[in-house]
Amino acid sequence: MLRIPPKEELRDKPLLAPHSTLMPLLAADGPELWEVVDASRSWLDPWLPWVPFQKNVDASRRFAEASAREWDVGRALRFVMRERPGGDMIGIVGLENCQPLHRSCELGYWLREQATGRGLMTEAARTCLAFAFDTVGAHRVRVAAATENHPSLRVIERLGFRYEGRARQAEWVGGRWVDHAVFAMLETDWRSHEAP
Numbered sequence: 001m002l003r004i005p006p007k008e009e010l011r012d013k014p015l016l017a018p019h020s021t022l023m024p025l026l027a028a029d030g031p032e033l034w035e036v037v038d039a040s041r042s043w044l045d046p047w048l049p050w051v052p053f054q055k056n057v058d059a060s061r062r063f064a065e066a067s068a069r070e071w072d073v074g075r076a077l078r079f080v081m082r083e084r085p086g087g088d089m090i091g092i093v094g095l096e097n098c099q100p101l102h103r104s105c106e107l108g109y110w111l112r113e114q115a116t117g118r119g120l121m122t123e124a125a126r127t128c129l130a131f132a133f134d135t136v137g138a139h140r141v142r143v144a145a146a147t148e149n150h151p152s153l154r155v156i157e158r159l160g161f162r163y164e165g166r167a168r169q170a171e172w173v174g175g176r177w178v179d180h181a182v183f184a185m186l187e188t189d190w191r192s193h194e195a196p
C-alpha cells in the first residue's frame, strides 16, 4: 500500500526543493494556473495533450478542483511549484496514476517557458522522487517522454532513471502521434543513487 499524507499537512509544511517550494495543487490555485498555462501555451502544446482543453479560467479551476479530489483518493499527487524567493507559480510536478497494490506511480512535470534552463525542474523532480520513495513508500516510479522531447529526456537522464523501451505512437499530441521513451526507477535504484 502507499502512505499518502493529507494535502493539508503538505500545505502547512511544503516540500522544499533548492529553489522552489512544492505545495499540493488546490482548487484555489485554478486562476493562477490558468495564467501560467495560457502564457506558455505554444511552449507546452507540442508535448502535453491536455493543453488545448484548457480554454478558460473555469477549465483550470475544474482541473485544480479535480486534482485536490484525486489527492484525497490517492490517485494523483500534483504539486504547484513556486519559485523561491518570490513565490510565483512556475509549473507543476507530481505523481500520476498511483497504484497502491503495486506501490507504483508515474512522474509528470512541466515548467512555464521563462522558468526553463536553470535546473529548477531537475531539482524539483528529485525532491518529488524523495517524497515518492521516502514518504509515500513507492516501489517503482515510471516516467515517459516523447522521443523528440530532448529537454525532458535530459531531465530524466539527470535524475538517473533506467531506460525500459519505446512505446510506439503512444500519444496524440500537437496534431501528431509521438513515440514515447519509457523509463523507470525502483526504490533500490533510488537508494543506491542516494548512497555516497
Ligand SMILES: CC(C)(COP(=O)(O)OP(=O)(O)OC[C@H]1O[C@@H](n2cnc3c(N)ncnc32)[C@H](O)[C@@H]1OP(=O)(O)O)[C@@H](O)C(=O)NCCC(=O)NCCS
Pocket (backbone or CB within 6 Å): 043, 044, 047, 048, 109, 110, 111, 112, 115, 116, 117, 118, 119, 120, 121, 122, 123, 144, 145, 146, 149, 151, 152, 154, 155
Ligand atoms: C521538460 C522541461 C520541464 C525541462 O525544462 P528544463 O528547464 O530544460 O529543465 P531543468 O529545469 O531541469 O533545467 C535544466 C537545464 O538548465 C541548465 N542549467 C542552467 N543552470 C543550471 C543550474 N544551475 N543547475 C542545473 N541546470 C542548469 C541545464 O544545463 C539544462 O539545460 P540543458 O538540458 O540544455 O543542458 C521543460 O522543457 C518543459 O516544461 N517542457 C514542456 C512540457 C514538457 O515537455 N513536459 C514533460 C513531458 S514528458
